[in-house]
Amino acid sequence: MNILMTGGTGFIGKALCAKLLARGDDITILSRHPQPAQQGVEFIPNLADFTDLNHFDAVINLAGEPIFQRRWSAKQKATLWQSRVQLTTQLSQLILQSDTPPHTFLSGSATGIYGNLPLNQKASESTPCGTAFPAQLCLAWEQAAELARHKTRLCLLRTGIVLDEKGGALQQMLPLYRLGLGGKLASGQQHWSWIALEDHLNGMLFLLDNPHCEGIFNFVAPHSVSNATFNQLLAKKLHRPAFCAVPQFALNLIFGERAQLLLDNQPLVPQALLDAGFQFRYSHLADYFEID
Numbered sequence: 173m174n175i176l177m178t179g180g181t182g183f184i185g186k187a188l189c190a191k192l193l194a195r196g197d198d199i200t201i202l203s204r205h206p207q208p209a210q211q212g213v214e215f216i217p218n219l220a221d222f223t224d225l226n227h228f229d230a231v232i233n234l235a236g237e238p239i240f241q242r243r244w245s246a247k248q249k250a251t252l253w254q255s256r257v258q259l260t261t262q263l264s265q266l267i268l269q270s271d272t273p274p275h276t277f278l279s280g281s282a283t284g285i286y287g288n289l290p291l292n293q294k295a296s297e298s299t300p301c302g303t304a305f306p307a308q309l310c311l312a313w314e315q316a317a318e319l320a321r322h323k324t325r326l327c328l329l330r331t332g333i334v335l336d337e338k339g340g341a342l343q344q345m346l347p348l349y350r351l352g353l354g355g356k357l358a359s360g361q362q363h364w365s366w367i368a369l370e371d372h373l374n375g376m377l378f379l380l381d382n383p384h385c386e387g388i389f390n391f392v393a394p395h396s397v398s399n400a401t402f403n404q405l406l407a408k409k410l411h412r413p414a415f416c417a418v419p420q421f422a423l424n425l426i427f428g429e430r431a432q433l434l435l436d437n438q439p440l441v442p443q444a445l446l447d448a449g450f451q452f453r454y455s456h457l458a459d460y461f462e463i464d
Contacts, residue, residue, distance in 0.1 A: 173380075176225060178202045178259060179234030179280070183339040188232070188373055189213065200228070202235070219262055224270040230380060231267070231324075233279040233317070235259055244305065244429045252309060256280075260316035267320040276380055277324045279317035283332045283365050283392060285310035288436040291361060296443040297330070297388040304432060314388075325386050327379045332365035332392035332440065334372050335460060345406065354407050355416030357423060360400030363439040365392035368454040378450050390442040394455045399434075402457065409461040 175192060179185040180201035192199055193212045200214045225231065237255040242248050260279060267273045287302015289295050301307050314328050335342045348354055367375075372391055379385045397405070407414030423431040442450075454460040 173197045173229040174200075174227060175230045175232060176200050176202070176228045176274070177232045177234065178263070179232075179236065181205070182234060183336075184334060184369070184372060185234050187336075187369060188234075188376060191373055191377065219266065222266055225263075225266045225274055226270045226272045228274045230276040230278070231263055231274050232376070232380075233260055233263055233277070236280060236313075239282075239284075239306070239309075240430055240433060243427075249305065253312070256309065256313040257316050260313055261319065264316060264319035267323050270323065273320075273323045275325060275383070277317065277320055277326045278376060278379055279314070279326065279328055281310050281314050281328050281330045281388075282306070283330050283390065283438050283440055284433065284436075285314070285330060286436075286438055286440065288432065289438055291363075291437055291439075293439065295438070295440050297390055298443075299440075305429065306433065325383060327385060328388045329376070329379075330388060330390050330392075331372065332367050332390070332396075332438070334369055335366055336369035340369070346410075349406055349410050349412055349414060352412045352414070353416055354403055354412065354414035355418065356400045356403045356414075357418050357434050358399075358420035360398060360403065360417075362399050362435055362437040363396040364399055364402055365390070365396045365438045365440040366402075366457065367391055367393050367442075368452075368460050371452050371454055374453070375445060375450055378445075378448070382448065385448050387444065389444045390440050391445075392440045392442050393452060393457070393460075394441060394446065395457070396439045396441075397457045405457050405461050 175197055177199055180189050181203050189199055198212050203215055237252050284306030285301050286299055287304050287307045301311050334340045375391055403414050
């Protein structure tokens with residue numbers, strides 16, 4: 173396939189590019205910091221030269237300013253919105269202007285769209301959206317992609333915490349846990365929906381290659397875990413104690429509004445992926461951490 177990708181230089185995007193190149197796809201990557209072209213890859217700085225996307229078989233939209241990196245000032249919220257909603261709208265408009273549009277549009281979203289869910293209640297893609305800033309951001313992001321639906325097959329990827337030792341949230345946690353400074357956050361009862369990077373990549377390829385797949389997909393493992401259990405399993409994996417605990421008021425003080433991303437309860441299941449026949453390599457966190 174000839175694929176247009178945004179976010180191709182990020183944590184997930186780089187790993188996906190490697191898989192696509194290995195199977196013989198050609199990739200055009202939209203990046204603010206273009207790199208020298210390599211075999212099978214072309215970098216472009218913007219979409220200004222495009223009036224349509226007739227040349228592409230598929231679009232994979234993973235771009236977005238990192239949501240947890242900076243405090244959510246009004247300016248930062250605008251940046252987060254622009255990097256997701258504005259770019260996705262631009263892609264949708266180019267698809268709509270195409271005579272032979274890409275047959276598939278995979279567009280990013282996040283489990284933050286659900287907000288804080290009730291404890292002890294599993295949730296799927298049919299669960300209503302939340303009302304806080306992350307939920308409204310994700311909703312607008314998805315609505316921008318929905319504009320292209322009648323011209324292409326659209327899959328919306330509601331991604332949870334992506335785990336890999338070489339990047340993302342886990343890479344940032346490891347130094348503290350290796351020092352024995354890990355611990356639960358607030359009560360630790362809140363469920364975190366996670367997914368191994370390998371399953372995330374294979375899930376995207378699965379959707380890309382299966383024309384019957386369309387709509388919303390939770391990109392999370394089948395079994396979420398409480399924050400306390402996550403803490404215990406990671407500490408056991410590293411053979412370190414993890415007795416530290418951070419009270420909720422401290423998280424709110426340190427992270428401000430962003431603390432909700434750590435504290436929201438999200439016991440999600442990937443019902444749409446399971447129904448489509450996708451098989452996860454890592455369904456349980458203990459399997460991912462190789463703990464008996």
